[in-house]
Amino acid sequence: MNSKKHKPLITAAAVLIALAASVFQNVFAFDINENSQEHYELEQQASEYEQQLDDTEKEIADKEAESKKLQQQISDLSKKITQSNNKIKTLNNEIDEKQKEIDEKLKAVEDRLNALRVRLRTIYIQGDTTSLEVILGAKDFSDFMDKAELVKNLSDYDNRLIQSLQSEMEVISQEQKKLRSDKEAIEKEKTNLENNKNKINKLNEDNTKLIQELKSTKTTLEDEIKQNDERQKVLEDALAEYNKELSEQLKQKRQQEKLAKQQQKSQQIQKKLAEQQQRDSQNPEIVVPATEDDKFLWPCPGHTNLTSTFEEWRGANNHGALDIADGDVYAAKVIACYKGTVISTNTDCTHDYGKYESCGCGGGYGNYVMIDHGGGKVSIYGHLSAVSVVAGQEVATGQLIGYVGSTGYSTGPHLHFELQLDGVRYDPLTEYE
Ligand SMILES: [Zn+2]
Ligand SMILES: [Zn+2]
Structure with missing residues (x-):
């Protein structure tokens, strides 16, 4: 039985x-x-x-x-x-x-x-x-x-x-x-x-x-x-x-x-x-004025903790960027690390919260800003909760471009900060040595 x-x-x-x-x-x-x-x-x-x-x-x-x-x-x-x-x-x-x-x-x-x-x-x-x-x-x-x-x-x-x-x-x-x-x-x-x-x-x-x-x-x-x-x-x-x-x-x-x-x-x-x-x-809000020697500025003033580095291995390749995050990073100001022209932005992601799969917005970057600094250098700021600039806009070094968020493929609020030279990613920390 x-x-x-x-x-x-x-x-x-x-x-x-x-x-x-x-x-x-x-x-x-x-x-x-x-x-x-x-x-x-x-x-x-x-x-x-x-x-x-x-x-x-x-x-x-x-x-x-x-x-x-x-x-x-x-x-x-x-x-x-x-x-x-x-x-x-x-x-x-x-x-x-x-x-x-x-x-x-x-x-x-x-x-x-x-x-x-x-x-x-x-x-x-x-x-x-x-x-x-x-x-x-x-x-x-x-x-x-x-x-x-x-x-x-x-x-x-x-x-x-x-x-x-x-x-x-x-x-x-x-x-x-x-x-x-x-x-x-x-x-x-x-x-x-x-x-x-x-x-x-x-x-x-x-x-x-x-x-x-x-x-x-x-x-x-x-x-x-x-x-x-x-x-x-x-x-x-x-x-x-x-x-x-x-x-x-x-x-x-x-x-x-x-x-x-x-x-x-x-x-x-x-x-x-x-x-x-x-x-x-x-x-236009200049959050941090440019230095006298005209060097790159830290993109997220007041928040320096890195939760991921350039070298961090992500299965098939390295991260190729910095993830900046801490307990109160959400909605922190994000500035242009250097003067230039905004090439493109994305502002349509409404999924501003932690998630374990991509909502697909902005190719996974969610809401982002991409700036051309001349000389082949480009900076990208991903997962923003809000974007303050528009494509084609000239920005000054240290100018507010958006706010930290958790849009796109993001498990929690952080700034994804990426630098490229002639289309190839390089370690952003080399700009701050
Ligand atoms: Zn989204
Ligand atoms: Zn990242």
């Missing part, structure tokens, strides 16, 4: 739902209470089914063990019945043997009697009728033997022989009688065995039927458990989908709120700077 392994999901979901419930209501056609109630009931049901399945399996095992025992008994009984049959067969053979012996003896007696009759007939012809009538009138052999007593003088030889035959026959008869009684005992025993076997067969049949029923119950339970499990999965999937949507909406809402805040702040600054710019353009 896997109902247990889904539990953490439910718990985590409940927390998320509690958080989200106040923000979003009835976002989807999805009843979270109904879902969790049904899920709970399914789990209860599943555990009952599991218990029943366990019981059924135990019972099947018991019954199968019993069945095995019964089958063993049946097999033992069958063996004994076969042995009994063999014994009966042997006894029948022996009885037949004895019968044959008895028949032979009878035949011998008969022969003897016939011989005697022939002799008696001879006596009759000679005239001794009394003895003859007595003997010929004998009802059977034993009667004959009694009567023969009367005429034993007639033939002692025959008489002895007949008596010997009689006693042999009696022994054989006794033996045959014993064999018949043995056979009867074994047949009785065999009948008992067969009755026993029939009884056990019946037990085994009942047991087999019961096992079939239990197996069918087991299959039904397994089906129920499977269906229960599938339904739980459906509910869990629906819940997961619901949670995913909720967290997505929460995330979007947070992002929108953050963006709105940033844009609001940016707009305020833009407005302020636009006013400043208006004043500055009417009255």
Whole structure:
């Protein structure tokens, strides 16, 4: 069963739902209470089914063990019945043997009697009728033997022989009688065995039927458990989908709120700077006067901390410029490092805040100013929050050209200060040695 392994999901979901419930209501056609109630009931049901399945399996095992025992008994009984049959067969053979012996003896007696009759007939012809009538009138052999007593003088030889035959026959008869009684005992025993076997067969049949029923119950339970499990999965999937949507909406809402805040702040600054710019353009502000020896001036007066140098490796090439930044660099004044003509500017980036991907404005420089100083030298000032000059404008050394910002591809407020000679970047620090 896997109902247990889904539990953490439910718990985590409940927390998320509690958080989200106040923000979003009835976002989807999805009843979270109904879902969790049904899920709970399914789990209860599943555990009952599991218990029943366990019981059924135990019972099947018991019954199968019993069945095995019964089958063993049946097999033992069958063996004994076969042995009994063999014994009966042997006894029948022996009885037949004895019968044959008895028949032979009878035949011998008969022969003897016939011989005697022939002799008696001879006596009759000679005239001794009394003895003859007595003997010929004998009802059977034993009667004959009694009567023969009367005429034993007639033939002692025959008489002895007949008596010997009689006693042999009696022994054989006794033996045959014993064999018949043995056979009867074994047949009785065999009948008992067969009755026993029939009884056990019946037990085994009942047991087999019961096992079939239990197996069918087991299959039904397994089906129920499977269906229960599938339904739980459906509910869990629906819940997961619901949670995913909720967290997505929460995330979007947070992002929108953050963006709105940033844009609001940016707009305020833009407005302020636009006013400043208006004043500055009417009255060019020289922030730092040029030096007597006419050298380059630091582009961001009062802020000298470098967060990136010319040499810093940026994956495929070096930075090729200076990044000037500190805790309150934002909106600091940026001046022309040297007199010249503004070649180009960009002022259309409104994304004046830290970001981890480029908004694309100004080719990543955001709002910038580019000044041609003559002699092949050009300076670039990137990521400005506002620009105070326009392309084609002449600027003096130290004149205000804009304000530090975080436009374009910038993770936070800083001035990107870049120098080129004949189109090739060089380390700006060499101008300040
Ligand atoms: Zn932008
Ligand atoms: Zn830079």
